[in-house]
Amino acid sequence: MEAKTPSASRTTMTDMVLPSETNALQNLFGGELLARMDRAASIAAGRHSRRITVTASVNHVAFNLAIPLGSVVTVEAAVSRAYNTSMEVYIDVWIEDRYNGKKTKANEAIYTFVAVDETGKPTEVPELLPETKLEISRYEGALRRKQLSLVLAGKMKPENATELKALFIKN
Ligand SMILES: CC(=O)SCCNC(=O)CCNC(=O)[C@H](O)C(C)(C)COP(=O)(O)OP(=O)(O)OC[C@H]1O[C@@H](n2cnc3c(N)ncnc32)[C@H](O)[C@@H]1OP(=O)(O)O
Secondary structure, three states, X not given: OOOEOHHHOOEEEEEEOOHHHEOXXXXXXXXHHHHHHHHHHHHHHHHHHOOEEEXXXXXXXXXXXXXXXXXEEEEEEEEEEEOOOEEEEEEEEEEEOOOOOOEEEEXXXXXXXXXXXXXXXXXXXXXXXXXXXXXXXXXXXXXXXXXXXXXXXXXXXXXXXXXXXXXXXXX
């Protein structure tokens, strides 16, 4: 299977915030943003694997900046690391100034997707080859995040999480 770069999966979705998508403060409802990120990330994982992909876990979400009603919101997703059947997808969220078009980073998130066949069985995905400095740094941190996600899900014993242990225990 031929390796792919993050640009092969990069997915950009731009949409505005409507009144039905806001909370009591007239800002974008968190669940609506999670859904937008899930859609973009799912397309990115599909572009990388060219398979059906399912969300296995949401590893990290930071709602750093409230997104007001009427904002133009861009969700950008790309695969940041691929393993055997799973892929980490990194998502950046930007809001655009109505008057000067300047983009401000509002949120980011990290999701894990698994490629599956028609019966839902996990299936292999191509390797990811990061190119830019940012892509390399996200790639390098991904194994640590995968191990943390697996430990929290009860799918890996903490003593086997070598990348996590290396953070705290120096030889
Ligand atoms: C786009 C959408 O919204 S889809 C709808 C929401 N999502 C779903 O319905 C998915 C439901 N869940 C499932 O179908 C299954 O649990 C699956 C396919 C995600 C995983 O199936 P499992 O039988 O656990 O498979 P398995 O243990 O072999 O894991 C498959 C891969 O997922 C990874 N994985 C599983 N759970 C997690 C997790 N919590 N965090 C990170 N990675 C995980 C495994 O490490 C493995 O990765 P690798 O093959 O690259 O090393």
